[in-house]
Amino acid sequence: MQDLIKRTIDQIGTVVLGKEHQIRLALTCLISGGHLLIEDLPGMGKTTLSHTLARVLGLSFNRIQFTSDLLPADILGISIYEKSSSSFTFHPGPIFNQLILADEINRATPKSQSALLEAMEERQVTIEGETRALPSPFFVIATQNPNSQAGTFPLPESQLDRFLMRIGLGYPDPASERMLMVGEERRAVLTRLQPVITQTQLAEIQHASKQVVASDALIDYVQRLVHYSRVASEFAYGLSPRGALALLSCAKGWALLDDRSHVIPEDVQAVLPSVIGHRLREAADFVGQGSGALAQRLLTRVDVIG
Amino acid sequence: MSSLSPVTGYEIPRNSLAWMLFAQVAVIAPHLVRLPWWIIMVCFACGFWRVMVYQGRWSYPPRWVKVCFVFSGLIGIPLGYSKIYALEPAIALLVIAFVLKLLEMHHKRDAYIVILLAYFVAITEFLFFQSIPYTLYMFATVVMITTALIGLHQTKSHMKPLQTFRTAVVLLAQSIPLMLVLFVLFPRIAPLWSVPLQTGVAKTGVTDVMSPGDISSLAQSDALAFTATFETDPPPYGALYWRGLVLSEFDGKSWSQAPDLRRSIWRQGEAPPEWSNNLSYIGKSYNYSIIMEPNQQSWLFSLAMPVLPANRDYVILRDFRLAAVKPVRQRIRYALRSSLEYRIDPQLTNFYRYRYTRIPAQSNPQSQSLAKKMYREASSPQGYINDVLRMYHFEEFVYTLKPPLLGGESIDEFLLQSRRGFCEHFAGSFVFLMRAAGIPARVVLGYQGGEYNPSGKYVAVRQFDAHAWAEVWLEDKGWVRFDPTSAVAPERVERGLEAAVAGENTFLEGSPLSIFRYRQLLWLTELRLQLGSIAYYWDSWVVGYTPDRQMSLLSKYFDRMNRQRLGSIMLAVFFTVLGLLAVFILRKRSRAVVAPLDAEFLKFCRLMQKRGCARKTGEGPFDYGARLALYTPELATEIDSVVSEYVRLNYSCAGNNSAQPNIKSLRQMVRALKIRALTTRV
Incomplete structure (x- = not known):
């Protein structure tokens, strides 16, 4: 299994250059069964990363470009009257795929956003009174531009909370960027990629991730982190129990990627900024949606040893 | 229910x-x-x-x-x-x-x-x-x-x-x-009130009136009278005459003390009385201390002659014996110095000459005439004394614990008929014979001998060591001790009562279970001596830990100790301890208790901190280990093993808080690291 994981990471690395940490985070998010939000400036490789993930994991893939005039039906699908059969036939929307790339999710209106987000949470959609299950596994990778950009509808906290992780990609290091310029076009590489993991293997990995041991000492540490976020004055509000669970399951996934059968504090620390960044808000910042500074504060103020 | x-x-x-x-x-x-x-x-x-x-x-x-x-x-x-x-x-x-x-x-x-x-x-x-x-x-x-x-x-x-x-x-x-x-x-404070203690406890020990039969009944008791601890080797057994009472008055049957005993006393810190010049010490002296069992009386026992003690509670009386100011109601301890060779009262005033030769004119006429006859035959007082002692030795006198009952003229009966007696019979008749011949003499009551305990280095004197002897005044020599018992039964003085009455099996006859009856069993004697010395230390250091003792003990270690200082030190210690406890409890409440495993890891962290690379708050063990390995590459393997072991113990198994992990391995690794760190110090 470790071999498999390593090959997956390497394979993705051939397309997304010099971003191993982000690749690992994204994989952690997916094997923990959560949805991923990638937030960065346009052109940083958000779409490429999600494409690559879909291909390498061998999942059926569709992309929804969110715009301000996107309607819920454009996401979920619609029933159309068929003359031949004289009845309404349901035409499933792009959401009926295993991996959805919701591009620039914050450019759509809240109504369309919530159509997606409900599907994310329930893993089923109800259209015209009929409930339809979504395929399994079901992942949503959403990308968004920073909120300061023009023409965005920021996601409310409750909807941000649906994403297990929020990651940023950041500028590539010079060596990777050079390779990007010198080498083959990434899109071409992407199209040649073969799936590394079958869906059964993915399910096995997901199962293994849940089996990773978290000792009492580690849970104590997670609890201290959560507690600190709730009592310290710099936090506008603390982490929810869902946030704590998210932290623990991501740490387990990270430990599995690191070939360990138990979680260590470093695992928690590695995933912590991505897991809690979008769930917390600084007390001094009334509109902001979390910040890296808060995660750093948690990491440096809460000791590993109680 | x-x-x-x-x-x-x-x-x-x-x-x-x-x-x-x-x-x-x-x-x-x-x-x-x-x-x-x-x-x-x-x-x-x-x-x-x-x-x-x-x-x-x-x-x-x-x-x-x-x-x-x-x-x-x-x-x-x-x-x-x-x-x-x-x-x-x-x-x-x-x-x-x-x-x-x-x-x-x-x-x-x-x-x-x-x-x-x-x-x-x-x-x-x-x-x-x-x-x-x-x-x-x-x-x-x-x-x-x-x-x-x-x-x-x-x-x-x-x-x-x-x-x-x-x-x-x-x-x-x-x-x-x-x-x-x-x-x-803890400062020993005198009780605020006192209850009458030990009422009805039988008074054992010598009494201030000696009549025939008193001491022989005492000889049936193995109760402890006192113990004496010598700073040096004790004097030989035969010299252990513990002088207690001096009996100078004879009423025809029993001997008693002079009535004016306390008229003139010699006490530390007061002007010495005139008669104190009548005492001169010769030769070697012994330092010793005596722990006396309570006897409800005020006389004390000492080897002749004691030097005036420093403690004002003890005085010397006119007949040069030690006495307590107050009756001994509880166990007391007093330090003494005695010189075994001495001279007291080289000259005697007419008053004392009269007192020490006085006998009732009509009592024991046969003995009086015997004395006068023997004195005429002897050339000098010394010769007369020797004649009398020789009489005791050569005529058929028997030393026994079972003397026959004597009637009114007890000395006549003893000297001329029964001739069986105990030390009080010999001492009493001897002094009577002296006085009848006009030589000043008196009876001394006390103890003779005692058992030396080599492990405790003390002499234990028991009631069966009670003894009576005589002091006779000789011109220029003063009062000289004569023990007529030694003329009859020399083993009494040299080896003790048991040896003296060995032939008649009367030693401790009334108490068949007394451990002293089985002295021939060596191991039993050994055991008894050991127990005795334990009890002796207990009595002198635990039960006898009086305010004075406490002060003298503490003064050894602290300068200028007094009760106020002791009290303030105790209070200071008390409040410091309370304060520390309070701080500890408050800290404990604010901080969770460090598990032994974490404590061990923190020890490792402190060790590394001393080397200059402290763990940051929130830094995980592996991250810290990696940083340390860069900082001190020479310790990298040890650091790695400590960190891996800690992580393994702390994080690799679920629920290790309830079952305490075995941290021995980690402890060993930390110790190994410490040693390695010491040897590779730059």
Whole structure:
């Protein structure tokens, strides 16, 4: 299994250059069964990363470009009257795929956003009174531009909370960027990629991730982190129990990627900024949606040893 | 269940009740000999009633029964004792209140009262006994009472009395260091009031009147009279004459002390009386201290002749013997110096010459004429004395513990008819013969000999060492000691009473169980000596740890120690300890207790911090280990093993908080790292 994981990471690395940490985070998010939000400036490789993930994991893939005039039906699908059969036939929307790339999710209106987000949470959609299950596994990778950009509808906290992780990609290091310029076009590489993991293997990995041991000492540490976020004055509000669970399951996934059968504090620390960044808000910042500074504060103020 | 109190519904836990009853029996048992029989009956009745109540067969006694009990106790105790304001009736009252409270345990607080009373009754035992066995017994009872106290705080479902007992033992064992510190350091304050102690304790020991038969009855007792500890080797056995009383008055039958003894005393810090010049010491002197058992009298024993003691409680009387200002009511200890060679009263005034030659004119006429006849035949007083001693030796005098009863003219009868006697017969008749011939003489009462305990380096003098001898005044020589007993039975003086009466098997005849009768069993003697020296140290250091002793001990270690300083030091220590405890408790509340595993890892962190690379807050063990490996590459392997072991123990298995992980391996690794760190110090 470790071999498999390593090959997956390497394979993705051939397309997304010099971003191993982000690749690992994204994989952690997916094997923990959560949805991923990638937030960065346009052109940083958000779409490429999600494409690559879909291909390498061998999942059926569709992309929804969110715009301000996107309607819920454009996401979920619609029933159309068929003359031949004289009845309404349901035409499933792009959401009926295993991996959805919701591009620039914050450019759509809240109504369309919530159509997606409900599907994310329930893993089923109800259209015209009929409930339809979504395929399994079901992942949503959403990308968004920073909120300061023009023409965005920021996601409310409750909807941000649906994403297990929020990651940023950041500028590539010079060596990777050079390779990007010198080498083959990434899109071409992407199209040649073969799936590394079958869906059964993915399910096995997901199962293994849940089996990773978290000792009492580690849970104590997670609890201290959560507690600190709730009592310290710099936090506008603390982490929810869902946030704590998210932290623990991501740490387990990270430990599995690191070939360990138990979680260590470093695992928690590695995933912590991505897991809690979008769930917390600084007390001094009334509109902001979390910040890296808060995660750093948690990491440096809460000791590993109680 | 009717064992629930009808008043409150409180039921004392079974564990506690059982131990409470045990403790009660144990606490009252030593007092049984002092309590009237009816109080003992009440004790049993109350205990039985309480058990029945617990079993649910009987109910708590109604109010009128309790009132009857209380009033019968209040009336019965004054009736049963002649003196009300004494120790025994007070203890009887305490005991009866203690057992009656058993029947009234409606609340938890009542149980507390019973337990506190038990502690109190246990303490009263010390008023009567202070020996080691009793102290150990006291400890055992205190453990039982504490067990009951712990049991009171356990749930009713707690059914393991031995476990509770173990907790109590551990609890009390932990308090022993504190107990020792308090014992040594706590300022000893004189009691605020005093109770008449040890009333009715038989007075044993020599008395101030000697009549034939007194000492021979004393010789049946092996009770300890006093112990003497010498700084150097003790004098030989034959020189151990412990001078106690000087008897100068003879009424025809018994000898007694001069009535004007205390008219003139020689005391430290006061102008010495004129007669103090009549004493001169010659030759070697011995330093020693004596621990004397209480004898309710005011004379003390010393080797002749004592130097005036520094303590103002002890004085020297006109006949150059030591006496206490107050009667010896409890065990006392006094330090002395004595010179075995001395000269006292080289000249005698007419008054004393008259006093020490006075005998009733009509008493014992045959002896008087015998004395006059022998004196005429002898050339000098010294020659006369030798003649008399020779008479004792060569004529058929017998040294025996069973002398026949003598009639009115006791000296005549003894010298001329029975000729069987004990030391008082020989000393008395000897002095009488001297006086009848006009030579000043007096009887000295005290002890002779004593058993040297080599392991304790002290001489134990027992009642059967009591002895009487004579002092005769010779021109220019002063008072000279003569022991007529040695003329008859020299082994009495050289080897002790047992050897002297070996032929007639009368030694300690009245006490067949006395360990002293079996001196021929060597191991028994050895054991007895060992036990004796333990008891001696106990008496001199624990029971005899008086305020003076405490001060002198502490002065050895601290400069200028006095009671005020000791008190303030104790208070300072007390409040410092309390303050530290408070800080500790507050810190403990604000910070979780560090698990042993984490403590070990933190030790490692401190070690590395000393080397210059501290762990940051929130830094995980692996991250820290990696940073350390860069910082001190020479220790990289050790650091890696410590970190891996810590992570393995702390994080690799779920639920390791409940089951304490075995941290031995980690400890060893940290130790190895420490050693390596020391050897690779740059």
